[in-house]
Amino acid sequence: MKEIINISLWIIALVLIIVGLSFANKNKLYMQLSKPVIDIDYNSENRFIDETDVLKEIIHNPQDTSKYLYAFDVTTIEERLKNNFAIRDAQVYKTVDGKIVAWVKQNRPIARVINHKNESFYMDEDGYLMSLSEKYTARLLVINGNVKPSYNQYYKKNLSQLDDSLATKTIIDELYQLAQLIDNSEFWKAQIEQVYVNKELEIELIPKVGNHIIVLGKPEHMEAKLNKLYYFYREGLSKTGWNEYSEINLSFNNQIVCKKNY
Template identity: 35%
Template sequence: MAIKIDNEYNNYFIGDKEVKDLLTRDGERKIEGVSNKNIDLKNLEKRIESNKFVEDADVYRGLDGNIHVQVKQNRPIARIIRPDQDVYLDVEGQILPLSDRYTARVIPITKSALLKPLNQEFFQDSVGQNYLSLLQFIENDEFWKAQLAQMHIDGKGKVSFLPQVGDHTIEFGRPGNAEQKFKKLMIFYKEVLPVMGWDKYKRVNVEFEDQIICE
């Protein structure tokens, strides 16, 4: 059996052993040595896809007669901080459990107690999709992914960030217009902070169009 796991985003939530355990139901079902005609490939795919960290699985017979398994992992883009148990949010807005095997380096999200729970339903509706789009933007931008240490959503649904470097709070406002707001923020980082110093300001607001407020 040949197993290939896609690690395009350097995620290691599932390995060869976990895939084999899913295929054999923890060793209860033999695959090695079983006649190919007695193996239900679609059923094997479903077994692998039952793992929350698997986005897609492809099981097929190769020209060599062996069973080949290709696994594409889910891609977490945020960690939702909860009083009971933290969870991951993936790029599609699905909720994933934490893993004992691997910890993803993604932005943690906290929220006001006044805001409804950040569950799967929240990120699937028209309002919540704006937050998902914002997180997708951050995940795909090398600079902001490295610089933003934490995201908070207040009771009115407004977003703020704490940076990795600097002592200021970034007041982002509603999650829309992410590209324009981050462009303004980049001006602050490139043109203001090098002149004024990284500890000069306690808050930076990019919520309003055509202005940056620094205090």
């Protein structure tokens, strides 16, 4: 008899716990949304987005603030945030005290492209195109000249994984590789301000220091050409002066051809 009473008490206690938890969970679901907690990892000095922009993706209109917590789907919010051109990654979750927490990592562009139709957009570090921001203009390497690709043509594609036939016609993937090489070097980031594509789809570099043009030629072996230029700067121009030449041509094998300023 005593054992039956003990079992009954355990059953009653278990039922009360389940009911209590269900009631607590229901209360949480029907909690009013409090102000979302927003954390932005800017990943660079650029400021394409701020808390207001993230908040607009979470709460589309002022009436949403009166909704209960259950009405906000964090997966949908995450997708909206990730579809924002300026956002590289996002994580959204709900807390037990009725808050929505959003962590956002901002995209980092490495170059600004101005195509042959004067359309302008960014190229990010992962090889995707970004539209310009009305809020902030980044100071970056500029790629211009005979650049055919448009933003709408390539913004969903990864430039490092283009089909060979498509890439060959546009050299957009090589331009991305060159922008990466420049971005990964503090020296070249400080020295190269412009990449120009001429009518023959050959590449020229405009430096920040020195009264000369750097001719890379065809978009091939670019890392080797930059290494060759670096040693020429260190061993040659450091002695003759940065304004000695009007052109430094790296397009020939195993040699550097220079034109003097007169």
